[in-house]
Amino acid sequence: MNQTSTVRRALGGRAARSLTPAVLAAVIVAGTAACDSSDTSSQGTARSTRTVSAAPSASPKATESGRTQQDFAASVSAETERNRQKAVTTLKGVKGKGNAVKDVSVKGLPVEPAEQFRSALVRVTNHTDKAAFYAVRVEFTDSSGKVLDSVVLGFADVGSGRTVSQHANSRKAAGVKTFPRITQAERG
Incomplete structure (x- = not known):
């Protein structure tokens, strides 16, 4: 039992x-x-004491923040743009595909014909032993291989052994069946 x-x-x-x-x-x-008290002193009496307390019955009250949802969205958007700008700068000095192409994958996402953009899920896995910044260039091509758009993403502070993802979105490739591909990836 x-x-x-x-x-x-x-x-x-x-x-x-x-x-x-x-x-x-x-x-x-x-x-x-x-x-299960098996600890005994030299006189043969039990001396161990264990205390177990239940979880608190109520959570502490959340404090109000002066930030609105718009403020939060703006700060996230600003951080994303800073990472993208850093990635653009990083990729300018890269010759060829870069040192992290094997750490990056991309998958096209289905969208409705009426949507105003095409989207791809980009995943980065840090196989090194320390956190790193990743700069990634994704191209959206049509069925003939013609490049319709190129999008740069920045992944800040990707921890060792961690996998992170971001969407690469293209308005220029909207309305066309596209095939996303990684053309450059640099770990900095």
Whole structure:
């Protein structure tokens, strides 16, 4: 018989079913601690004490921020633009495809014919042992291979072993079936 069944029997079926998982876990841990005190002093009496407390019943109240949703969106947009500008600058000095093409993948996303842009999901995985900035250029091509648009993305502080993603969006390729591809990727 497992500990949960024992606790439910001891508390009575209805009372045990009304316990939240956190409280039930605390009761099990407390019961296990009481039954498993094997620490003894040289005189042979139990000396260990374990205290288990339940989770707080209410969350602290959130404090009001002076920022509006528009302020937040503007700051995110400004940060995205700073990262994009840094990526553009980084890619200017790169010859060829760059040192991080193997760390980047792209997948075209389906869109409705009436939408005003084409979109691709770009994923970057940092295979190094420290955080890095990634600059990525995505081209949107048509079925003949003609480049319709080129979009640059910046990925700031990608942690070691982490995978992050961003959408590359093109208004110039709207209304045309496109094929996104990574043409440059540089880890800085």
